[in-house]
Amino acid sequence: MKLYLFNPAHDLALAHGKSHYIPPKIIKKFAYDFALLTFWYAKTKSSLLLFDESQKSFLEKYNYLFNCAFKSFSLSELNKEKNSGFHINDAIDIYPWGWNHTLREWLIEEGIDESNLPTKEYIFILTRLSHRSSSVQLLPKLQLSSFFCGESSLFYSITDVIKFVESRPCSVLKEPISGSGRGVMWCDGELITSLQTWAERIIERQHGLVAEPCFNKVIDFAMEFEFDDFGDCQFLGYSLFYTSNLGSYQGNHLLSDQCIEDILGQYVPKKELLSLKKELAHQLKDLTKGNYKGYLGVDMMICRFMEAPHFRIHPCVEINFRMNMGIVAWSIHKHFLHPMAKGKFETYFYKKDEEALVKHLAMEAKYPLIIENHRLISGYLPLVPVTSTSRYRAWVIVE
Numbered sequence: 001m002k003l004y005l006f007n008p009a010h011d012l013a014l015a016h017g018k019s020h021y022i023p024p025k026i027i028k029k030f031a032y033d034f035a036l037l038t039f040w041y042a043k044t045k046s047s048l049l050l051f052d053e054s055q056k057s058f059l060e061k062y063n064y065l066f067n068c069a070f071k072s073f074s075l076s077e078l079n080k081e082k083n084s085g086f087h088i089n090d091a092i093d094i095y096p097w098g099w100n101h102t103l104r105e106w107l108i109e110e111g112i113d114e115s116n117l118p119t120k121e122y123i124f125i126l127t128r129l130s131h132r133s134s135s136v137q138l139l140p141k142l143q144l145s146s147f148f149c150g151e152s153s154l155f156y157s158i159t160d161v162i163k164f165v166e167s168r169p170c171s172v173l174k175e176p177i178s179g180s181g182r183g184v185m186w187c188d189g190e191l192i193t194s195l196q197t198w199a200e201r202i203i204e205r206q207h208g209l210v211a212e213p214c215f216n217k218v219i220d221f222a223m224e225f226e227f228d229d230f231g232d233c234q235f236l237g238y239s240l241f242y243t244s245n246l247g248s249y250q251g252n253h254l255l256s257d258q259c260i261e262d263i264l265g266q267y268v269p270k271k272e273l274l275s276l277k278k279e280l281a282h283q284l285k286d287l288t289k290g291n292y293k294g295y296l297g298v299d300m301m302i303c304r305f306m307e308a309p310h311f312r313i314h315p316c317v318e319i320n321f322r323m324n325m326g327i328v329a330w331s332i333h334k335h336f337l338h339p340m341a342k343g344k345f346e347t348y349f350y351k352k353d354e355e356a357l358v359k360h361l362a363m364e365a366k367y368p369l370i371i372e373n374h375r376l377i378s379g380y381l382p383l384v385p386v387t388s389t390s391r392y393r394a395w396v397i398v399e
Contacts, residue, residue, distance in 0.1 A: 003073055003094050004038035005049035006031055010098035010322060014127055015177040015206070019101040026391070033392040036062075036384045039070060041323065041331040042095070047073040058385045066336055067374040075110065092116050095294075098322030099123055125291045130321045132176045132210045134287060141283050142315035147272045149303055149312040152212045158200050161209055165191045170214035173199060176206045184247055186214070215303040215314060221264060222299045222326045223280060231290035233281045237334075238264075239297065239326025251346035252329030254337060254396065267302045267311035276315055297324040332383075332396060338375040343398035345383075349391060356393050360386040367397060 008030045009023035036055050038048045056072045099118050136152045155161045165171050165187045175183030203209050222239040238260040240253040299318040329345040350356045367380035383394040
């Protein structure tokens with residue numbers, strides 16, 4: 001059995017480094033509200049870890065609408081099988097959002113045999129790969145022509161960080177291991193007292209701090225890959241996404257790879273993208289050395305410059321050694337949208353009960369859903385159940 005589960009605390013647990021990380025309540029709520037997100041990227045003949053009957057009801061609805069046959073699996077069922085002596089472990093393969101020590105220990109406590117889980121050594125290697133030093137190491141190797149840019153340094157002392165910040169009009173500091181869009185601080189030519197305190201704490205806890213100059217970003221995108229059991233790296237597709245002013249993920253454009261290439265090709269020659277795609281797969285394989293299996297995304301951006309070439313590719317802003325929203329969007333476009341359809345995949349957090357439901361009902365009325373031959377033609381489609389207590393929403397809009 002293939003079992004998919006959504007554990008959004010992954011990055012935080014990885015940064016914690018130990019086997020009993022307790023995430024904030026709001027992250028636990030995120031995991032609950034988005035449990036059914038796995039439906040949109042799980043491979044066929046899989047089961048999804050869900051938490052209640054309402055989620056199972058939505059799963060049945062989605063299976064019917066899109067001619068799928070995913071099954072649900074709950075913690076109570078897992079414990080029931082554990083206590084009954086049924087050897088589920090003989091045929092279980094688990095696919096989380098990302099692997100970390102906390103998840104591994106939790107699954108063992110729930111009755112999953114260690115033989116069906118990654119080893120502790122694998123997770124130590126994954127932690128090392130997920131460290132931003134991987135991006136620092138990879139970035140210079142991807143400066144393939146004058147159409148590329150990017151600079152990133154890993155510092156181990158606050159003195160070096162201050163020198164870097166004061167030598168540039170604008171810079172960005174990043175925790176070596178942090179959640180996507182988190183652990184990032186901006187500086188304007190000086191390291192103020194509060195940021196210096198933060199930087200010293202990060203250097204002590206994570207043995208370093210990454211510093212980069214600011215760039216004039218025009219557009220965000222990513223290249224998505226998958227590593228198989230033999231360590232081979234396959235390019236899956238592009239992700240064209242957008243973020244808030246603070247860098248937090250907001251959504252993806254649902255477009256074909258050809259369409260995304262055409263958009264990016266308005267800024268840089270397409271041959272540069274093709275060269276990057278080929279070289280990046282080679283460099284990622286060399287970086288992982290056969291020690292990684294699963295999905296991987298490399299965030300990039302197109303940047304504007306005063307001098308020619310006026311637009312350049314920053315080829316390695318961040319590497320995500322896990323499932324990511326870009327791959328979710330890619331999967332939705334490939335498997336659930338009509339081939340000619342275009343749209344957006346978006347997520348949002350609400351601070352109060354009822355807010356998500358009110359917005360959901362309004363969009364449901366404004367954008368009627370049209371599905372033909374199990375493919376989305378147009379309208380609003382919630383990707384996870386929305387109730388009066390939902391704080392997180394994910395949806396697709398096709399107009």
